[in-house]
Amino acid sequence: MAPAGKAPWSPPPKDGKLRIICFGAHPDDAEFRAGGVAAMWAAMGHHVKFVSTTNGDAGHWDLGGAVLARKRYAEVRTAAQALGIEESEVLEIHDGELMPTLENRQQIIRLIREWQADVVMAHRPYDYHSDHRYTGVLVQDAAFNVTIPTYSPNTPRLERNPVFLFYYDKFQRPYPFQPDIVVGIDEVFEKKVDALMALESQLFETVYADDATREKQLAEMPKDPAGRRAVAYKRFAERDGRIADQYREALGKWYGPDNARAIKYAEAFEVCEYGSQPTADEIKQLFPFLPK
Numbered sequence: 001m002a003p004a005g006k007a008p009w010s011p012p013p014k015d016g017k018l019r020i021i022c023f024g025a026h027p028d029d030a031e032f033r034a035g036g037v038a039a040m041w042a043a044m045g046h047h048v049k050f051v052s053t054t055n056g057d058a059g060h061w062d063l064g065g066a067v068l069a070r071k072r073y074a075e076v077r078t079a080a081q082a083l084g085i086e087e088s089e090v091l092e093i094h095d096g097e098l099m100p101t102l103e104n105r106q107q108i109i110r111l112i113r114e115w116q117a118d119v120v121m122a123h124r125p126y127d128y129h130s131d132h133r134y135t136g137v138l139v140q141d142a143a144f145n146v147t148i149p150t151y152s153p154n155t156p157r158l159e160r161n162p163v164f165l166f167y168y169d170k171f172q173r174p175y176p177f178q179p180d181i182v183v184g185i186d187e188v189f190e191k192k193v194d195a196l197m198a199l200e201s202q203l204f205e206t207v208y209a210d211d212a213t214r215e216k217q218l219a220e221m222p223k224d225p226a227g228r229r230a231v232a233y234k235r236f237a238e239r240d241g242r243i244a245d246q247y248r249e250a251l252g253k254w255y256g257p258d259n260a261r262a263i264k265y266a267e268a269f270e271v272c273e274y275g276s277q278p279t280a281d282e283i284k285q286l287f288p289f290l291p292k
Contacts, residue, residue: 011156012116018046018286021112022121023139025098025131026059027052027072027090028202031079033167034121035192036185036240036267040289042084043188049087049115050080053104053135058095060206061214068201075199082195098130100137106152108142113155117162119286124166124270126174139164143274163286164275168243168268179250180271181283183290184263185240192240193233197225203232240265254290 012019020041024030030038030050038048057069073090080088091107098104112120120143125136143164149157169177185192196203204221207214222228244251244266251260271277284290 012047018118018288019116020046020048020119020121021051021115021117022048023051023053023108023123023135025053025123025129025135026095027056027076028059028199029123029132029135029167030121031076031083031196031199032236032239034267034269035079035083035195036188036265037183037287037289038085039083039188039191039195040183040185042086044288046288047115048083048085049089050076050085051088051111052076052090053108053138054093054095054098054131055090056095056201060201062205063201071201072199075201078198079195082198083191096131098134098138100134100141104134105138105141105145108138109146109152110155112142112146112162113158116158119165120162120275121165121167121269124169124171124177126171127169128171136166140272140274143272161276163278163282164272165269166272168270177268178270179247179268181269181287182243182247182250182254182266183268183287184244184251184255184260185265185267186263189237189240189265193229193236196232196236197229203235204228237265240267243268256291259291 018041022030022034022038024033029052041048055069056072057065059072060068063071076088076090120139122139123132123136125133125140127133127136144161145151146158147161165181207217222231241264244263247266247268248260251263251266255263278286284292
């Protein structure tokens with residue numbers, strides 16, 4: 001039975017398009033880590049949804065609570081429009097308080113099933129932030145269970161276990177990130193920056209540093225749109241450029257060595273062992289913007 005005030009769920013139409021759901025711990029994480037590939041999928045007519053597992057109500061130096069939660073919800077909605085994706089949902093869990101409970105696992109399973117996902121993305125469960133770690137744990141624990149009809153039976157099971165992917169990170173223990181799929185995003189990098197401009201509370205109003213450094217950097221932060229766009233562009237050109245440089249050899253696997261050398265910006269993903277294990281040809285079907 002659907003919750004009061006909510007229409008009963010019905011499966012989406014089978015239109016031959018891919019369905020991708022990307023989980024981030026906060027209202028910015030999926031945008032930062034998969035905004036490029038999301039824009040590329042969306043431009044080809046595929047169905048992409050972002051989900052923040054917390055409402056981000058503690059991720060600011062001055063604002064907090066409901067005021068910040070509403071602000072960050074509005075930000076990701078604007079970012080979703082800029083990327084061209086269909087949906088962006090923010091769960092009502094306080095920032096810093098996500099736990100890998102049975103209730104939360106069932107919610108993740110429901111979201112994956114309702115979206116009828118072919119691809120599911122999340123953080124690896126090895127990270128400095130507990131919300132990141134537990135988002136990874138919850139999504140990882142949903143793998144396989146999404147196919148079991150008697151597990152959380154109010155939402156129909158998926159016929160096939162999706163491909164579960166982890167976002168890139170720099171952590172080394174218990175093992176470093178494996179660049180199973182690396183995608184050049186040069187063609188949509190400007191669009192990604194445009195989308196990230198909407199995340200004002202994170203890019204332009206919050207600096208994670210000591211008090212003196214934070215006050216200095218915030219005082220120097222541009223107030224005009226062009227200046228702020230330059231800040232966002234530089235930050236993500238460095239970030240996504242570093243991924244391209246670090247995984248140049250892996251890019252060569254998908255694009256060929258000559259084309260790989262020309263790629264400036266990239267996003268990278270690791271295949272989770274608990275989901276379907278795609279072949280190289282299947283990865284090209286799931287990432288149809290990769291060269292055939």
